[in-house]
Amino acid sequence: MALVVQKYGGSSVADASCIKRVAQRIVATKKAGNDVVVIVSAMGDTTDELLDLAEQVSPLPPGRELDMLLTSGERISMALLAMAIANLGHEARSFTGSQAGVITDSTHGKARIIDVTPGRIQEAIAQGHIAIVAGFQGVSQDTKDITTLGRGGSDTTAVALAAALEADVCEIYTDVDGIFTADPRIVPAARKIPRISYDEMMEMAACGAKILHLRCVEYARRFDLPIHVRSSFSTKEGTWVVSDPYTEGTEMEQPIISGVAHDRSEAKITVVGVPDKVGEAASIFKTLADAEINIDMIVQNVSAAATGRTDISFTLPTADAQTALTALKKIQARIGYESLLFDDQIGKVSLIGAGMRSHPGVTATFFAALADAGVNIEMISTSEIRISVIVEQDGVDAAVAAAHRAFDLDADQVEAVVYGGSGR
Amino acid sequence: MALVVQKYGGSSVADASCIKRVAQRIVATKKAGNDVVVIVSAMGDTTDELLDLAEQVSPLPPGRELDMLLTSGERISMALLAMAIANLGHEARSFTGSQAGVITDSTHGKARIIDVTPGRIQEAIAQGHIAIVAGFQGVSQDTKDITTLGRGGSDTTAVALAAALEADVCEIYTDVDGIFTADPRIVPAARKIPRISYDEMMEMAACGAKILHLRCVEYARRFDLPIHVRSSFSTKEGTWVVSDPYTEGTEMEQPIISGVAHDRSEAKITVVGVPDKVGEAASIFKTLADAEINIDMIVQNVSAAATGRTDISFTLPTADAQTALTALKKIQARIGYESLLFDDQIGKVSLIGAGMRSHPGVTATFFAALADAGVNIEMISTSEIRISVIVEQDGVDAAVAAAHRAFDLDADQVEAVVYGGSGR
Numbered sequence: 001m002a003l004v005v006q007k008y009g010g011s012s013v014a015d016a017s018c019i020k021r022v023a024q025r026i027v028a029t030k031k032a033g034n035d036v037v038v039i040v041s042a043m044g045d046t047t048d049e050l051l052d053l054a055e056q057v058s059p060l061p062p063g064r065e066l067d068m069l070l071t072s073g074e075r076i077s078m079a080l081l082a083m084a085i086a087n088l089g090h091e092a093r094s095f096t097g098s099q100a101g102v103i104t105d106s107t108h109g110k111a112r113i114i115d116v117t118p119g120r121i122q123e124a125i126a127q128g129h130i131a132i133v134a135g136f137q138g139v140s141q142d143t144k145d146i147t148t149l150g151r152g153g154s155d156t157t158a159v160a161l162a163a164a165l166e167a168d169v170c171e172i173y174t175d176v177d178g179i180f181t182a183d184p185r186i187v188p189a190a191r192k193i194p195r196i197s198y199d200e201m202m203e204m205a206a207c208g209a210k211i212l213h214l215r216c217v218e219y220a221r222r223f224d225l226p227i228h229v230r231s232s233f234s235t236k237e238g239t240w241v242v243s244d245p246y247t248e249g250t251e252m253e254q255p256i257i258s259g260v261a262h263d264r265s266e267a268k269i270t271v272v273g274v275p276d277k278v279g280e281a282a283s284i285f286k287t288l289a290d291a292e293i294n295i296d297m298i299v300q301n302v303s304a305a306a307t308g309r310t311d312i313s314f315t316l317p318t319a320d321a322q323t324a325l326t327a328l329k330k331i332q333a334r335i336g337y338e339s340l341l342f343d344d345q346i347g348k349v350s351l352i353g354a355g356m357r358s359h360p361g362v363t364a365t366f367f368a369a370l371a372d373a374g375v376n377i378e379m380i381s382t383s384e385i386r387i388s389v390i391v392e393q394d395g396v397d398a399a400v401a402a403a404h405r406a407f408d409l410d411a412d413q414v415e416a417v418v419y420g421g422s423g424r
Numbered sequence: 425m426a427l428v429v430q431k432y433g434g435s436s437v438a439d440a441s442c443i444k445r446v447a448q449r450i451v452a453t454k455k456a457g458n459d460v461v462v463i464v465s466a467m468g469d470t471t472d473e474l475l476d477l478a479e480q481v482s483p484l485p486p487g488r489e490l491d492m493l494l495t496s497g498e499r500i501s502m503a504l505l506a507m508a509i510a511n512l513g514h515e516a517r518s519f520t521g522s523q524a525g526v527i528t529d530s531t532h533g534k535a536r537i538i539d540v541t542p543g544r545i546q547e548a549i550a551q552g553h554i555a556i557v558a559g560f561q562g563v564s565q566d567t568k569d570i571t572t573l574g575r576g577g578s579d580t581t582a583v584a585l586a587a588a589l590e591a592d593v594c595e596i597y598t599d600v601d602g603i604f605t606a607d608p609r610i611v612p613a614a615r616k617i618p619r620i621s622y623d624e625m626m627e628m629a630a631c632g633a634k635i636l637h638l639r640c641v642e643y644a645r646r647f648d649l650p651i652h653v654r655s656s657f658s659t660k661e662g663t664w665v666v667s668d669p670y671t672e673g674t675e676m677e678q679p680i681i682s683g684v685a686h687d688r689s690e691a692k693i694t695v696v697g698v699p700d701k702v703g704e705a706a707s708i709f710k711t712l713a714d715a716e717i718n719i720d721m722i723v724q725n726v727s728a729a730a731t732g733r734t735d736i737s738f739t740l741p742t743a744d745a746q747t748a749l750t751a752l753k754k755i756q757a758r759i760g761y762e763s764l765l766f767d768d769q770i771g772k773v774s775l776i777g778a779g780m781r782s783h784p785g786v787t788a789t790f791f792a793a794l795a796d797a798g799v800n801i802e803m804i805s806t807s808e809i810r811i812s813v814i815v816e817q818d819g820v821d822a823a824v825a826a827a828h829r830a831f832d833l834d835a836d837q838v839e840a841v842v843y844g845g846s847g848r
Contacts, residue, residue, distance in 0.1 A: 016480035050500065056440035057504045058511040065510065068518050069503035072496035076474065079493035080481045086489065087482040094492050099568070120568075144523070144544075 002168040003125070004029055007039040007135065007158035011175050012232040013077045014044035022173075022232065023084035026130060030090060035125045037165060039135045039158040040081055042073025063108030067137075067148045071096070074134035074154075082132045092130040095120060097137035098146065101164075102157060104138035110150030111138060113157075113219075116164035125165075133161060152213020159216045163223035170225055172212065173232035178239035179204065179211055181409045182260040186400050189410035193258060194237070195245035200258045200352050201227075203386045207350035208263025217241060256362060257353035257407040262400050264347045264393060266296060267318040268379070271328065273309045273338030280335060281312060284328070291327040293320045296348075297381040297390065309338070313379065315390060318344050346378065347396035350388040351403055363387055369406035375399045426592040427549070428453055431463040431559065431582035435599050436656040437501050438468035446597075446656065447508035450554060454514060459549045461589060463559045463582040464505055466497025487532030491561070491572045495521070498558035498578075506556045516554040519544060521561035522570065525588075526581060528562035534574030535562060537581075537643075540588035549589075557585060576637020583640045587647035594649055596636065597656035602663030603628065603635055605833045606684040610824050613834035617682060618661070619669035624682045624776050627810045631774035632687025641665065680786060681777035681831040686824050688771045688817060690720060691742040692803070695752065697733045697762030704759060705736060708752070715751040717744045720772075721805045721814065733762070737803065739814060742768050770802065771820035774812040775827055787811055793830035797822045 006026065013019050030036045050069050054061045061069075078094040085092035101117035124131040135154025138147050149156055155172055162170035179201070182190040196204075198221035205214040211229055220227050220241065230238025246254040274280050281300065288295060296315040316324055321342065328340055356362040366387055370377060375398055379390035391399050404410060430450065437443050454460045474493050478485045485493075502518040509516035525541035548555040559578025562571050573580055579596055586594035603625070606614040620628075622645035629638040635653055644651050644665065654662025670678040698704050705724065712719060720739040740748055745766065752764055780786040790811055794801060799822055803814035815823050828834060 016477065019481055053440065053500070053504060054507060057443055058507040060511075061507040062510050065503045065506040065516075065518055068506070069500060072499040072503075075496040075499065076477070076493060079489045079496075080477060082489040082492070083478060083482040083485040086486050087484075092489075094489055 001033050001035065003035045003037070003165060004169055004171060005037045005039065005158055005162035005165065005167045006171045006173060007154060008041065008081075008173045008232060009154065009175075010041040010044050010046070010077075012173055013040055013081065016080070019043075019077070019080050020084050020087075023081060023088055025232070026081075026085060027088045027090050030130055037121060037125065037131045037133065037161060037167070038081065039133050039154055039161065040074060040077050041135050041154045042070075043077045043080075046073040046076065064145055067108045067146050070148055071134065071137045071146050074136060078132045078134050082130075085130055085132075090130060091128065092132055093124045094132040094134075095124075096134050097157065098139035100131075100133045100161065102138035102160065103141050104147045104149065106140040106142050106145065106147065108145075108147055111140065111147035113138060113149065113160050114141060116160050118161060118164050121161070121165065133157065152215050155213050155216035156219060159219045159223075159225060159227065163219065163225050167225070169228055170220065171228045171230060172216075173230060174211060175231065175233065176211065177231045177234065177236055178229050179209065179241075180259070182400055182404045183262065186262070186397050187260070187404045187410070190404065191409065191411040193239050195240045195242060196258055197245050197354055198241060198243060199385055200354055201241045203350070203352045203383065204259055204261050207261035207348065207352065207386065207388060208265070209259070209261045212241070254355050255353060255407075255409075256355040256359045257351050257403075257409065258355075259352050260400050260403045260407075260409070261350045261352060262347060262396050263350075264396060265318055266315045266346060266348055266390075267321045267342065267344035268313055268315050268346050268390065269321065269324060269328070270311055270313040270341040270343075271337050272311050272341060273307075274312055275336050276308050276310050283331070283335060284312065287327050287331050288316075288324055291323050293324050293327075297379050297388065299379050315346070315348070315379070345393045346390050347393045347399075348388055348390055349396060349399040349403065350386055351407070352386050353407075354385050356387070357384060365406055366403055369402040370399055373398045373402035375402070425457050425459065427459045427461070427589060429461045429463065429582055429586035429589065429591045429594045430597060431578060431595065432465065432505075432597045432656060433578065433599075434465040434468050434470070434501075436597055437464060437505065440504070443467075443501070443504050444508050444511075447505060447512055449656070450505075450509060451512045451514050454554055461545060461549065461555045461557065461585060461591070462505065463557050463578055463585065464498060464501050465559050465578045466494075467501045467504075470497040470500065488569055491532045491570050494572055495558065495561045495570050498560060502556045502558050506554075509554055509556075514554060515552065516556055517548045518556040518558075519548075520558050521581065522563035524555075524557045524585065526562035526584065527565050528571045528573065530564040530566050530569065530571065532569075532571055535564065535571035537562060537573065537584045538565060540584050542585060542588050545585070545589065557581065576639050579637050579640035580643060583643045583647075583649060583651065587643065587649050591649070593652050594644065595652045595654060596640075597654060598635060599655065599657065600635065601655045601658065601660055602653050603633065603665075604683070606824055606828045607686065610686070610821050611684075611828045611834070614828065615833065615835040617663050619664045619666060620682055621669050621778055622665060622667055623809060624778055625665045627774070627776045627807065628683055628685050631685035631772065631776065631810065631812060632689070633683070633685045636665070678779050679777060679831075679833075680779035680783045681775050681827075681833065682779075683776050684824050684827045684831075684833070685774045685776060686771060686820050687774075688820060689742055690739045690770060690772055690814075691745045691766065691768035692737055692739050692770050692814065693745065693748060693752070694735055694737040694765040694767075695761050696735050696765060697731075698736055699760050700732050700734050707755070707759060708736065711751050711755050712740075712748055715747050717748050717751075721803050721812070723803050739770070739772070739803065769817045770814050771817045771823075772812055772814055773820060773823040773827065774810055775831070776810050777831075778809050780811070781808060789830055790827055793826040794823055797826035799823045799826070 104111035528535035
């Protein structure tokens with residue numbers, strides 16, 4: 001008998017018939033002899049509808065009250081799911097994040113989980129019940145106020161609860177068959193990855209793969225908890241995210257490259273003519289950090305000897321660009337830089353693979369493939385298991401396809417289906 | 425400075441613009457120098473929509489999960505109301521029933537409040553905040569599960585919280601101007617009652633006046649808490665419900681009759697030919713009590729000497745009639761009664777007035793008025809301050825109008841507006 005934690009996103013519980021189908025799947029898992037804990041998101045468009053209501057009432061609603069409002073979404077879906085399971089003759093109990101012991105800090109809208117005390121869930125399991133838990137929400141340790149976890153929150157709830165319960169597996173149900181070697185909308189020959197390491201999955205998530213959120217994979221790695229990403233529309237095996245996917249005994253040989261990720265959501269800012277003095281770059285990035293802006297890649301040109309000035313370029317989420325530009329404008333006089341350039345027509349293409357550690361020719365092959373495809377490289381950054389390049393946005397599709405082909409990732413037959421974004 | 429508890433029903437917060445209007449009213453009360461605690465129901469049709477969703481998922485949803493589902497309704501309205509108040513520059517904090525310390529028993533769907541521990545509300549008031557509390561809901565003492573209070577639940581929350589906070593007044597906002605001497609849809613000359621006693625108001629509520637629920641008036645009487653029933657669409661004084669409305673110093677003279685109530689929601693069952701033996705009637709009513717059916721009026725005919733049998737008639741809510749008939753059928757053989765008669769085409773008309781204690785002629789005047797109006801009396805019951813009669817349903821309007829006129833309750837001018845039902 002195993003303890004299985006399952007997470008169903010908003011599209012899996014979009015209406016009454018979806019909820020009944022999910023209930024059958026849960027009951028089947030229970031009947032197979034497992035203890036089952038289910039984490040559920042709000043139904044379909046509920047969150048957007050609630051946000052729309054909030055907007056009608058107030059242009060800038062307080063975070064505490066917005067969290068109180070939004071958490072009603074999971075309350076509805078979890079109660080309905082528990083009813084649907086009861087209707088199939090099994091006992092189910094729904095629990096809010098607070099009741100499930102999801103303790104967070106007080107940062108409304110993007111709270112971090114700081115503890116999980118799942119006493120009531122353990123009690124429900126011990127009584128043979130199926131526990132249904134609201135994803136995306138918790139209660140703050142200090143103020144006892146209701147909080148939400150922000151993007152990827154339901155996945156994080158699932159992994160955190162699975163870790164606290166010492167579950168055997170955390171199954172993340174979504175509307176695709178698993179993690180693919182590339183976005184099948186761009187590369188029809190992309191293949192489902194059967195097993196991938198936490199490290200690679202984190203790089204994938206950080207580089208634009210939308211199925212799993214970075215936070216949830218980080219959490220799983222910390223507790224060495226296996227994640228199984230799979231489709232709620234089929235019973236096929238999906239993708240296993242584990243610590244070591246290529247141990248002996250598995251028939252798989254470790255590929256050099258596990259996948260090609262891409263991201264169109266970043267923009268590039270260039271600070272032109274920065275005086276080449278100690279501490280100027282630090283001052284610029286301190287300003288951006290104070291404005292709570294996450295910088296991704298940074299490139300500093302070699303200083304031109306004649307002028308004693310240099311250019312600093314960096315990428316950041318396009319959504320934060322306006323804030324960053326405003327913050328930088330304020331320090332122009334003090335820093336003495338010449339001007340700011342802004343470009344949101346860029347894209348990032350990343351190769352991810354633990355195998356590149358032992359294969360030195362990866363960069364050369366990647367860059368040659370891009371050159372053959374006529375794509376120019378604007379910026380480069382690397383980690384031990386990743387190479388990312390910034391290219392012009394119109395070149396992203398060609399770059400992804402070329403890289404996928406160059407590393408022999410193309411499947412013999414097309415197997416992929418639609419590749420969708422994740423819910424919360 | 426006073427502590428004012430205000431309760432707004434579902435029709436007062438039906439949409440974003442209603443919520444903003446209520447927010448302004450709350451802020452005005454705060455600005456006038458009062459501490460304010462607000463109890464709010466779910467928006468307009470939310471509860472019905474949630475019930476509809478539940479029905480799509482399960483024909484007989486478990487009470488625990490239905491309560492979890494329905495309580496999301498107030499969660500939405502209270503968060504939006506807090507946002508609207510914040511938007512007017514005042515601090516508001518919303519609290520669930522559980523957070524507000526509304527402790528109940530475990531009877532899902534119609535839980536009873538057994539304690540109120542409003543520590544967080546007192547804290548919010550002390551910090552100068554306006555507290556917004558979800559009506560209709562609480563948390564069970566034993567299981568810590570979310571409960572709902574059933575019909576009239578939000579009014580009861582308001583009165584219970586006002587009592588626990590030792591508030592100066594509990595204002596119940598509704599869509600009519602107060603309590604009227606009769607339903608203005610039947611008696612256009614009905615007048616608003618300025619002040620009425622708890623006892624009279626309880627009799628009115630028990631006899632079909634729908635503005636305040638019996639439970640909430642009972643609760644207010646126990647703690648001697650003044651209730652002010654008024655319209656959320658005007659600033660006019662409404663009806664005060666207090667322990668002694670006719671103390672010296674008020675200019676009012678106590679009327680003999682305070683109001684005429686009517687109720688079309690009851691049915692009559694007659695058990696025909698019951699053997700006239702000790703314990704047979706007890707056995708019948710024990711059976712009905714076991715089926716959790718509330719009996720209203722009972723009439724037993726004098727036994728016919730020739731047969732040694734008697735007929736027993738009683739009234740009950742029409743909604744319970746099928747359950748009652750089924751339960752009685754089961755004991756027919758054991759009791760040995762002959763048959764059952766059922767009549768749902770009845771209505772109850774009640775005169776309520778503390779003044780009738782000292783005016784012996786009330787019954788005679790009432791019955792004469794009914795006779796003049798051509799209305800036949802089927803059953804009679806009385807309390808110290810009430811006379812109720814069962815008449816055929818088609819005669820209800822005429823009976824109410826005749827009684828209202830006979831006791832000089834008709835206003836010189838018509839002042840009443842539409843007379844609506846209460847929310848939860």
